Amino acid sequence: MNTEYNDNREYKNALDGLRFSEEAKARMAKRLMDTMERPEQAPETRRRVRRMPRIAVIGVAAALALGVGASATGVLKTAGEAFAGVFGPTADTEIIDKIGRPVGASDTDNGVTVTADAIIGDKYHYAVTYSIEKKDGAAFDIDLTDTVGEGLLPMGFADGDTSLMGYFGGAHGGSYFYDADPADNAIQYVETREISDGEVRGHAVRAKFSDLCVYAENDTGELERRVIAEGDWSLKFNLDFEDTSVSLPAGQTFELNGMNAVIDEITLSPLALRVDYTVDSTVQWDENAQSGRQSEHDSAQMHKYFESVQILVNRKDGASIDLSNAGGSIRPEGGKTVCQKGDIFTEIIPIEEIASLTVAGMEIPVQ
Template sequence: MKTYRESMNELRFSPQQKQEMIDQLMNQSARQPRGRAIPLRRICALGAAAALAGALCLGAAASGALKPAAQAFGAVFGTAPAQTEIIDRIGRPLDARATVDGVTVQADAIIGDTYSYAIVYSIYREDGQPITADPDPNRDGALALRFGDWDTDVGHMGGMHGTAWFFDEDPADNAVQFVQLLTADAPLEPGTATVRLTDLKQGIGEDAALLAEGSWELRFDFAFEDSSLELPGGQSFTVNGASAVLNSVAVSPLSLRIDYTVETGLSSSSGTADSTPTPQPVFLTLTDGSRIDLTGFGGGVRPEGDSLRCELSGVFDQIFPLDTIESITIGEVTLPVNSQ
């Protein structure tokens, strides 16, 4: 399947190819922050809750052992006072856990907005021993650990893209952490998250060592405070000479989503397009003058009549208080944020 960038760079297709593009909406993200692998997840509600109920281990929210959201996400999104304040305000601590083969997986916290969410888990051995004697972190601190498979069902029927990795929040204890950052192609709804993780391993391919075998299954409330800001759309710009219009921009301290339409001049009876639009540069400009390139975010494209509907979206590498974001630039259009 093609990435967002590849789809945009190959914008010449027959009617049959148009249908294939529709089937390939929300392909795998091109974003690979900090060198971590990015699995594509299409998460559908399949009524699995009833089948899994007997295997679920739910922690009591009133146990007093909950980890504050800011602590759980500190190593992921930053620990500056402004970041901590926002994470604790819009994040939610969790206490759902399951133990298999002597290893416990515990959901620590969740944070999210209209289109994106992140979940942090802690993984530890019940006997107090470390998960592995040789965690082998890479230069960014990510550990060479992985699950054989993972799936998070939040009741969303569309596509999702994102990233996940392991890290060690506190080398002094015997736990390691696993974080998922995911973005949906349509607004998320509150409900129940059902998570299934299988076979904890170290390494890749046939050389991977099996550390714990089995399936960890957890359920918890999928709910958080949404602090997204919707910026006004309707601005016109050009993409390689083709007319385009910005449909909508949603930004929160956690993520960004941009939706725009390119008029390709390609109807259902056309065989080729007159031009080949390329991915538009996307920048976040902060009030301190710094500029962050987000062009590599993931997303998708789909034909709509004689035009292309394009989406670019993803989760930031850090929490950005909205009052620190000066503007968002997509191609020729710059939208102020601080004045909204």
């Protein structure tokens, strides 16, 4: 059963600043989530737990263009330049340029060019930032001020598929559009992924997109899709980057809602954190739940095994980042439940600035 969990809290909050009614906001959030997030194929027993990415929230992997089926145009952006709109203008560009890579792979159809500008990543995560622009320099037919909070644009592709070539394990993630520079005619598109099996580095990405669209609610409250650029775009590039992830001591045991659990792995990078743990009990899914919908029973199981695990990143300056609502995966295996919980930081954080992690109430020193 490959279903996703997402309560849409972030997108609902983003919609609060618009003129829609509360009911309309909820509907639009749900539909945009369904449209913009496309999970990779995964084993039937694995469940996806994910969060909608925010502007300045990404985690990820770096790459070099293969140049197959695509051509590079214009001047390559550095990884720091390409991700400035993602991690913010004050992001540590030295770290981004060290572990990220410019890509420059592009494809043009019907006068519209899609370019993979750069990617950045760690052991289990990668993100790609794309630019989409018309070759004639004209702007797209969209109101760039009508954002869905935090600069997100209500856009999507009519069809799209991004996959790691030769990878057959589970993956989850998200995508979003934003405008990095109102002075130019380009729109930025960001994809993020976390894989569940194996490592990111060394794989090639194949990305295919069709028909660029904008979404808006009509007078009856229905979400409508309008195509603003027809075309089919295909790009391919390698994930080849410097992985700066570190593994922290694992094996700690803890009590989770009356069950015994053990930490299997903790992986930390300047971009993201992931905690793998196993619960000595089998999660029980509702076999009668409707496809694509989470029942009350499954919601309770998700909280019991996954959501209730607290994760904090404690910085040396005294600030803490709460990742308790992070995404990940959960699956029954051999009479136990295997969980992976992780997230991308809202900024680049040098590992030397992190004092410790708190996982399920246990403090784990970083250095």
